[in-house]
Amino acid sequence: MIYDIVLQQIDLNEVKTMQTANVKKAVHELADKLSNTATWDDVIYEMTVRKEIDQGMADSDAGRVTPVNDVLKEFGIAS
Secondary structure, three states, X not given: OHHHHHHHHOOHHHHHHXXXXXXXXXXXXXXXXXXXXXXXXXXXXXXXXXXXXXXXHHHHHOOOOOOHHHHHHHOOOOO
């Protein structure tokens, strides 16, 4: 349910435009940081983590957030 709300509020074009500005630079930086034994799976994992963080930061900056208490209630953690 929380994911549905978040997905409805994300403007994917906005996120994509923001990310494409620095993608090439980020890929080079990622390649420089990988070990010499890195696999394609390592590359994909690191790129996915970076993408998710960037999208989360964009959502936060745009005010597309859910209060902690609401999340806790959704998962039955808060009383």
